[in-house]
Amino acid sequence: MSVISQNFGIERVLRELSAAWAIARKDMRTYYLKPNIIVSGILFPLFMFLAFAIGKNAPPGTLIPGLIAITLLFSASSIEPVSIPIERRVKTFDRLLSAPISLHSLVFGESLSGFLYSLGIACLPLVIGVILFSTSIVYALTLVVAMALTAFCFATLGTLFAAYPTENVGEVMSMLNTVRLPLIFISGVFIPISAMPQIGQEIAFFSPLTYGNDMIEYAYTGTSLFSPLLDILALLIFILIFQFVANRLYKKFNT
Amino acid sequence: MFAIEVNDLTKIFGTLVAINKLNFSVNEGETFGFLGPNGAGKTTTIRILTGITQPTSGTAKIFGYDIQNEIISARQSIGIVHETSNVYDDLTAWQNMIFTAELYHVNKAEREKKSKELLEIFGLFERKDNKAHEFSKGMKRRLTLAMGLVNSPKLLFLDEPTSGLDVQSNLIIRDVVADLTQKGVTVFLTTHNIEEANVMCDRVAIINKGQIAAIDAPEQLKKTIESVQSVEVAFDKRGLEQMDELRKLPFVNEARKEGDKIKLYTEDPSAIIEEVMTYAKQKNLKIISISTLGPSLEDVFIKLTGLKARVGAAYVSD
Ligand SMILES: Nc1ncnc2c1ncn2[C@@H]1O[C@H](COP(=O)(O)OP(=O)(O)OP(=O)(O)O)[C@@H](O)[C@H]1O
Numbered sequence A: 001m002s003v004i005s006q007n008f009g010i011e012r013v014l015r016e017l018s019a020a021w022a023i024a025r026k027d028m029r030t031y032y033l034k035p036n037i038i039v040s041g042i043l044f045p046l047f048m049f050l051a052f053a054i055g056k057n058a059p060p061g062t063l064i065p066g067l068i069a070i071t072l073l074f075s076a077s078s079i080e081p082v083s084i085p086i087e088r089r090v091k092t093f094d095r096l097l098s099a100p101i102s103l104h105s106l107v108f109g110e111s112l113s114g115f116l117y118s119l120g121i122a123c124l125p126l127v128i129g130v131i132l133f134s135t136s137i138v139y140a141l142t143l144v145v146a147m148a149l150t151a152f153c154f155a156t157l158g159t160l161f162a163a164y165p166t167e168n169v170g171e172v173m174s175m176l177n178t179v180r181l182p183l184i185f186i187s188g189v190f191i192p193i194s195a196m197p198q199i200g201q202e203i204a205f206f207s208p209l210t211y212g213n214d215m216i217e218y219a220y221t222g223t224s225l226f227s228p229l230l231d232i233l234a235l236l237i238f239i240l241i242f243q244f245v246a247n248r249l250y251k252k253f254n255t
Numbered sequence B: 001m002f003a004i005e006v007n008d009l010t011k012i013f014g015t016l017v018a019i020n021k022l023n024f025s026v027n028e029g030e031t032f033g034f035l036g037p038n039g040a041g042k043t044t045t046i047r048i049l050t051g052i053t054q055p056t057s058g059t060a061k062i063f064g065y066d067i068q069n070e071i072i073s074a075r076q077s078i079g080i081v082h083e084t085s086n087v088y089d090d091l092t093a094w095q096n097m098i099f100t101a102e103l104y105h106v107n108k109a110e111r112e113k114k115s116k117e118l119l120e121i122f123g124l125f126e127r128k129d130n131k132a133h134e135f136s137k138g139m140k141r142r143l144t145l146a147m148g149l150v151n152s153p154k155l156l157f158l159d160e161p162t163s164g165l166d167v168q169s170n171l172i173i174r175d176v177v178a179d180l181t182q183k184g185v186t187v188f189l190t191t192h193n194i195e196e197a198n199v200m201c202d203r204v205a206i207i208n209k210g211q212i213a214a215i216d217a218p219e220q221l222k223k224t225i226e227s228v229q230s231v232e233v234a235f236d237k238r239g240l241e242q243m244d245e246l247r248k249l250p251f252v253n254e255a256r257k258e259g260d261k262i263k264l265y266t267e268d269p270s271a272i273i274e275e276v277m278t279y280a281k282q283k284n285l286k287i288i289s290i291s292t293l294g295p296s297l298e299d300v301f302i303k304l305t306g307l308k309a310r311v312g313a314a315y316v317s318d
């Protein structure tokens, strides 16, 4: 009896996962090449970064970890805030809301597309670093884990903001930008956390980018502010919080 | 067990009562129509029954599953054709079908078989690799219908399925629905097309301003307003004064021009026929045709929804 119900449970989880995967694939086919996604997910972090890098006198190779971190932030959180308002407008979102899947799977599937997108995009600075500046990577596996967790965390953040019940992409984007733009200044990407005033350091603890950036930095240089394990734990907690809050918001606004 | 069971279902948007204490049930295998004017609450009802929107109060069950707590289990056997043709414009017809099937956990072999079969039925198989944005409005509607059936639902919600379709597509849909009914599928259909409700539905609920005015088989509904009968007459010569004069005859409640005929509403058709004969003799008119008619579903609808008739039209309800 318990075996049967357990099988049923696993089967259910697999079904939910494959539906989430179908949602992610649909997003890839439909939205990855949309102009506003390319602008806010690729060009925006790039110019942002160049603006800062030019003023700095550091060797370009040392800037690669930071570039990867903000590329992950912007590209991962740019898919859902575009795709979901569009789907609300053309009513395809109703299909997702009325499918035999849980809201958790919907949120997860949507985030999955932002996650994969940003991992793909973030390979660009990674490869540029290796080829042009022969930036060395100390812990390759740590880098993979760091990038994956950071990407997923911000993809979920994007899905969370897209819960705001509007059919207007701009509305979600501007709300999201009021959060993600400050993040890049308080997370140690451009200004090391140790060089920040006390209050800045305290705020930095509440930014997921702090931990993502820290862990990526560690993978490249072998030194970091926190231990990579703490970074992993913090990122996982952020992912869970975002997933949970997103789920709640979709339920609340979906009335 | 009922396919759909609704108890005191109410939805309020701000101060607007979109649906007000709906009570009805739909038997398994039945084709049930929701007939009502714009804004009556038809779409709102479907959105609640499919769990897209939460009710303000009241309960509903789909195959015994509570729509608020157990909707995911129920959805597996539900097909929905939304009011707007909500297809993915950037996906091909085929990808739209496959994606929908995947959302409904249809296995690979089955979803390919089913997609092919449905696209063929709806005349889209040749265009399966075209992106949906290249499709005409009617083609998108047909694709939406095909997508609604890809999970072989036991219960199908059709929100104005035939809006924007030509006669031929209309007939395809009627055939498809008839075929599904044969297989025991329950169909919940909304429409403001009275004829559609009349030919397709086993039972019809007439809904107006969020409330159900009547539920019954189309023929039974017609019986409830048996008093609305009419006599249709055509004279060899037509004149503007005829309408006014006929309207003044005894027993005539109202007169309306219908093409080259005049329709006289009455409770006593035989008395009217005599009056018309006398009138024709007086005016030296020849009667080309005269016939008595029972109430149409349209008459029922107009009477129950309290719709005020157009200027010069026949119905005056209260
Ligand atoms: N999201 C919403 N917010 C506010 N009011 C709404 C919302 N959805 C529907 N309504 C209102 O509820 C009422 C019923 O709308 P509904 O869409 O159910 O009508 P309908 O019977 O489907 O009409 P139609 O034949 O035009 O499709 C309308 O007055 C509509 O304005």
Ligand SMILES: [Mg+2]
Pocket (backbone or CB within 6 Å): B042, B043, B044, B083, B159
């Ligand atoms: Mg409607």
